[in-house]
Amino acid sequence: MPERISEVTAFLAEVLAPRAPLTVIVDGGDHGAAAAFAVRLAAAFPPSARAWTVDAVLGLSGPAGGRVDSALNVLEPAADRVIVYLRSGPRGARGNGEGERRAQVVIDHDDPEWPVIRHVHPRLADPERWYITESRAFFGARAAGWDKRFGDDMPAYAKAVETAEPCLGDLALDVGCGTGRALPALAAAVGPGGRVLGFDVTPAMLEAARDAGRNGCAGLVLADARRLPLPDGIAGLVFAAGLVQHLPDPEAGLVELARVTRPGGRLMIFHPSGRAALAARHGRAIRPDEPLNEQNLRPLLAAAGWKLVRYEDPDDHFLALAVRGPAADPATSAR
Ligand SMILES: C[S@@+](CC[C@H](N)C(=O)[O-])C[C@H]1O[C@@H](n2cnc3c(N)ncnc32)[C@H](O)[C@@H]1O
Known part of the structure; x- marks a missing residue:
């Protein structure tokens, strides 16, 4: 069975590759996780699309007392830029949610072994392409312990x-x-x-x-x-x-x-x-x-x-x- 992260990054690469040239920024509460995810995402692009930039933006985001939680506070979405936000890091340090609000892709990354796509802007991909698979991945992993x-x-x-x-x-x-x-x-x-x-x-x-x-x-x-x-x-x-x-x-x-x-x-x-x-x-x-x-x-x-x-x-x-x-x-x- 393919690793979950490979399924997620392969899907994102497939959706994003035709939009090149494009800069993809991976942002989130845990900078290490964002950097690691960006590397995996970059590797998932076909060689022909690797010319474009896949960056983890580090240092711009972070708790900052809940006032600034994201690179997106300084980087507005643009036609040639896609922002992927990882819900990661300690829950108390995830800022005010602005980062997630402005991202075009949101990934639940609470369990780094089991990342799950929770949102893709419909302009990037029709929900029919990801919504059922990812809902099942998200809730399926939680089903056995739900009632407890x-x-x-x-x-x-x-x-x-x-x-x-x-x-x-x-x-x-x-x-x-x-x-x-x-x-x-x-x-x-x-x-x-x-x-x-x-x-x-x-x-x-x-x-x-x-x-x-x-x-x-x-x-x-x-x-x-x-x-x-x-x-x-x-x-x-x-x-x-x-x-x-x-x-x-x-x-x-x-x-x-x-x-x-x-x-x-x-x-x-x-x-x-x-x-x-x-x-x-x-x-x-x-x-x-x-x-x-x-x-x-x-x-x-x-x-x-x-x-x-x-x-x-x-x-x-x-x-x-x-x-x-x-x-x-x-x-x-x-x-
Ligand atoms: C937050 S859980 C709530 C479960 C239950 N209603 C409860 O309150 O314990 C959301 C549930 O909705 C299901 N779900 C999400 N999207 C759905 C859809 N399009 N059609 C049917 N079920 C869906 C999920 O599989 C999950 O079981």
Whole structure:
């Protein structure tokens, strides 16, 4: 099996090589890691493209009390420059997140043996080329330990399901269900006359859900949230915990969730930590451009056919509840 770093650097080289001449800058919280990654990336380019520069920018970045965390504070993105940001180094020393915000490629480098691409600007590569493989690499590596690490959150999931008020007898979906922590509460809420389906794109997550016996209360389906194998308007509730912020195009994802929900049905976007608390745990600050920021989420939901009716973001949970509007009249929407 190829090393993970070879898979990542080969993909980036393939995407970037046709754009030469170009300077590639590898930046991040851990300068040693950035330098080592830059060397591997440079070696992955075909010899014909090696004329261009692949640099690790050292010394410009660094903790600096959270004010300056990145070379990108002095180097704006440009047409002939691509900035690759490694999430690396101690979490407390990753600065204010500006570096990552301005990078066109972001790589999770917490485990240097298992780097995973978390973002590629769509101008550089269509998400279809990397998103599924890299999501599976990211969540697959975490699946077996997920419940042990986050098991204490189960009551918060039960409370979120209660807040969503599913109807008895409904079909409830948990999209991006992971190990299925919401499934028992969803099954209890819709009752024996209802049905629950959990969808996830990472096989190892569904295996962990099965190992935890959650297939006893719900069907588990390997599927992409952006293309659910369901007819229109079938679900009464869609539960999505920790999903929307991972989608490369959140609006398109919300449109698909609306498609499978009946008019008046509900969407619960949930996380057992608030946005600021979660960002702090990951050693970064919240960013105003995040899709779950209320100012961004409300119009995103509206454009996708949802009305936001409740939004909460204290430290101990994040919750956005939306109601599906009436189905669009194709005759009107075609005009
Ligand atoms: C942060 S985890 C949350 C898991 C679970 N909902 C929980 O709260 O414990 C995100 C989950 O979404 C899944 N995922 C990411 N992108 C997806 C997609 N496009 N379609 C379906 N699942 C996806 C991942 O595999 C992962 O299991």
